[in-house]
Amino acid sequence: MNKPYNIILILMLIMNVVIGGALFHQTSLLTEYKSKINNLELKVEDLDGVIKERIVPGLREVSNKDDWITRNTYTKNGKVILEVMEDPSLRAGKSFGYIFSFSEPFETFNRKELAIYAYHKETGDKITVVPPKIITNPSSGYPSLERFIAFFKIPISGLWRFEAEIDGEFYADVILLVKE
Structure with missing residues (x-):
């Protein structure tokens, strides 16, 4: 009776190691994806800055030249x-x-x-x-x-x-x- 109990414990230990490895792999993927998302957010913020600082004033300048109010x-x-x-x-x-x-x-x-x-x-x-x-x-x-x-x-x-x-x-x- 002791042997089946040991086999079950060994199987549970192997499952824990496999699940732990899978969780570790998922955590590293999540960290990588989070880093990529943060980089994309920075690029979007840069794009927002360009739109606000360069494109919108340029459009305003063009429209103001035709606006004679x-x-x-x-x-x-x-x-x-x-x-x-x-x-x-x-x-x-x-x-x-x-x-x-x-x-x-x-x-x-x-x-x-x-x-x-x-x-x-x-x-x-x-x-x-x-x-x-x-x-x-x-x-x-x-x-x-x-x-x-x-x-x-x-x-x-x-x-x-x-x-x-x-x-x-x-x-x-x-x-x-x-x-x-």
């Missing part, structure tokens, strides 16, 4: 990054002062070239209102470019799109109505 702010990711305060008596043919209020940190602009161009809706004319210049200091009394002041004359009345560029790349734009 008067607005003095530009919003990116739900946050106003540029606001232009123009003289209420703004008229064509006369020099006026404009305050370009950039809300991003100074590091966004430091040692980069800023230029502002204006495009007339009707004629397509382009004028340089702020020639390209390297930014090395924030606005006087401010930590960034909250009060970037420019004086210039718009030659003809109508809708004008003022486009700010950083290092030759689109940054933001506003649409202003210049009266006659």
